[in-house]
Amino acid sequence: MSFDRVPTSRQVDAAQIVLNTIRRPVIMIGPDNFITFANADAEDFFRSSAAMLSRSELSRFVPFGSPILQLVEQVRVRNTPVNEYRVDVSSPRLGIEKMVDLYVAPASELPGSVVVMFQERSMADKIDRQMTHRGAARSVTGLAAMLAHEIKNPLSGIRGAAQLLELNASDDDRSLTRLIIDETDRIVSLVDRMEVFSDERPIDRYPVNIHVVLDHVKALARNGFANGIKILEDYDPSLPPVYANRDQLIQVFLNLVKNAAEAIGHDPHGEITLSTAFKPGIRMSIPGTQDRVSLPLEFCVHDNGSGVSEDILPILFDPFITTKPNGSGLGLALVAKIVGDHGGVIECDSTPRGTTFRILMPAWKELPVHLDEDSEGAHR
Numbered sequence: 397m398s399f400d401r402v403p404t405s406r407q408v409d410a411a412q413i414v415l416n417t418i419r420r421p422v423i424m425i426g427p428d429n430f431i432t433f434a435n436a437d438a439e440d441f442f443r444s445s446a447a448m449l450s451r452s453e454l455s456r457f458v459p460f461g462s463p464i465l466q467l468v469e470q471v472r473v474r475n476t477p478v479n480e481y482r483v484d485v486s487s488p489r490l491g492i493e494k495m496v497d498l499y500v501a502p503a504s505e506l507p508g509s510v511v512v513m514f515q516e517r518s519m520a521d522k523i524d525r526q527m528t529h530r531g532a533a534r535s536v537t538g539l540a541a542m543l544a545h546e547i548k549n550p551l552s553g554i555r556g557a558a559q560l561l562e563l564n565a566s567d568d569d570r571s572l573t574r575l576i577i578d579e580t581d582r583i584v585s586l587v588d589r590m591e592v593f594s595d596e597r598p599i600d601r602y603p604v605n606i607h608v609v610l611d612h613v614k615a616l617a618r619n620g621f622a623n624g625i626k627i628l629e630d631y632d633p634s635l636p637p638v639y640a641n642r643d644q645l646i647q648v649f650l651n652l653v654k655n656a657a658e659a660i661g662h663d664p665h666g667e668i669t670l671s672t673a674f675k676p677g678i679r680m681s682i683p684g685t686q687d688r689v690s691l692p693l694e695f696c697v698h699d700n701g702s703g704v705s706e707d708i709l710p711i712l713f714d715p716f717i718t719t720k721p722n723g724s725g726l727g728l729a730l731v732a733k734i735v736g737d738h739g740g741v742i743e744c745d746s747t748p749r750g751t752t753f754r755i756l757m758p759a760w761k762e763l764p765v766h767l768d769e770d771s772e773g774a775h776r
Contacts, residue, residue, distance in 0.1 A: 420513050425468055427508030429453050441514060442490070459487045467500045468510045477501035548584060555580040599737055603637035603760035604645060606695060610670050613649040622657040622668065630671035638693050639760040644734050651727045652697040652753045659701030659751060669698040675756070691740060691756040698753075704746040712744055 415422055415433075421441035424433035434442070434449045442449060442457050449457075458464050463483055471478055480498040487494070496514045503509040555577055562573040614627050638645070653668060660666030675694045704712060713732040735742040740757040 420515055422511065422513045423449070423454075424503060424506075425454055425510045425512060426506075427472075429455065429465075429468070431457075432509065438514075441516075457490070458485055464498065464500075464512070467498060468512065471500045471502055471510050472508060475502050551580050551584055599641050599644065601639055601641050601738070604640050604642045606635065606638050606645070606672055606693070607631055607633075609642060609645045610649060610672070610695075613646060613653055614670065616650065617653045617657065617668075621654050625657055625660055626667045627653075628667055628669045630669055632673050635672050635674055635693065637760040639758045640738050644738075648731050648734050648755070649695075649697065651731050655727070655753075656697055656699035656701065656751070659699050659703075661701070663701070665700070667700050669696070671696040671698065691758055693757045693759050695755045695757065696752055698750060700750040703748045703751050704744065709744065709746055713742070 415435040421438040422433075422435045423431050423438050426432040430451075430453050431449045434446045438449070439446055444452075444457070454468065455462075455465060462485060463480065464485065467478055467480055478498075478500045480500070483496050483498055485494045485496055494516075496516055499513040499515070501511050503511050558573045558576040558580070562570055562577075565573055610629075610631075614629075617625075618627065649670075653670075656668045657666075660668070671694075673694045673696075674692055713728050732742055735755055735757070738757060740755060742753065742755050745752045745754065
């Protein structure tokens with residue numbers, strides 16, 4: 397769109413609409429380094445309204461000595477655009493571990509003004525971490541197969557021997573044989589849970605209404621482990637079906653909601669929020685195929701608990717990682733495996749004010765109907 401030297405209010409409104417449709421934070425910096433324009437995503441990114449941003453210098457919103465300030469000045473002097481990758485803008489205002497790619501360009505119609513577009517690194521990093529999650533799941537697959545063969549068979553012999561000893565044991569000794577049997581059963585149960593990771597059969601997938609799944613999970617939670625905790629909904633009712641296995645989705649969200657309930661504990665103000673949304677998706681390959689699918693469906697489980705420790709967060713989906721006294725550390729590893737087997741991505745964002753598990757999944761697309769030769773002939 398080309399403007400006259402002084403754009404009309406209608407042209408300005410049109411430009412505002414266009415820039416608000418861009419799903420990236422975009423701002424304009426004036427010659428005095430004050431922010432003169434911010435689109436809707438920039439308001440979210442900087443956690444301030446456009447009116448507040450327009451009364452502030454860029455330096456107020458970025459860390460002291462941030463390279464963004466030098467890039468803006470460089471573009472202003474050289475009058476040429478610049479790309480910069482993996483720029484750290486972490487701050488209490490913008491968030492911890494905030495990494496962005498930058499596109500900075502001069503506004504030729506407004507001398508001295510510079511446009512800055514931010515691309516958060518979270519999506520690219522999610523893909524990297526998802527590959528790590530899948531690798532971790534594969535390592536458990538091999539371990540599970542080995543344990544099933546090398547441990548379960550000897551355990552059955554130990555359990556049988558303990559049962560025979562129990563028949564002629566005194567009351568004091570019988571408590572020891574019962575301990576052996578109970579601990580043997582516990583180890584077998586753990587190995588059985590791990591064997592789920594070695595199941596490489598193709599997933600039976602079909603169109604699934606995610607809201608029906610979440611309502612089912614919510615009903616189970618309210619009548620069990622999340623009794624007394626407020627569970628809120630933030631659904632997009634126009635969402636298309638997800639291409640997935642219903643039972644496995646229930647298993648995924650039961651695990652996540654149970655984790656959320658345990659993070660809240662007995663806090664009377666504890667809340668769990670289930671949300672769904674349609675987002676511009678990334679493309680991922682489906683394991684075992686050459687296909688690449690878009691992941692436009694976003695499902696979140698958010699709680700306002702105390703959050704996940706920073707040292708645990710990077711390895712949260714690895715097997716045997718747990719902060720629970722009696723936890724096995726396999727629940728989230730299984731969740732990561734199921735999501736990965738569906739060609740999806742799972743990520744966890746956590747602060748001391750709460751935790752959000754975010755899942756990106758493929759939507760179901762109806763296959764085109766191919767007419768047979770007779771049908772084609774009848775239509776000619």
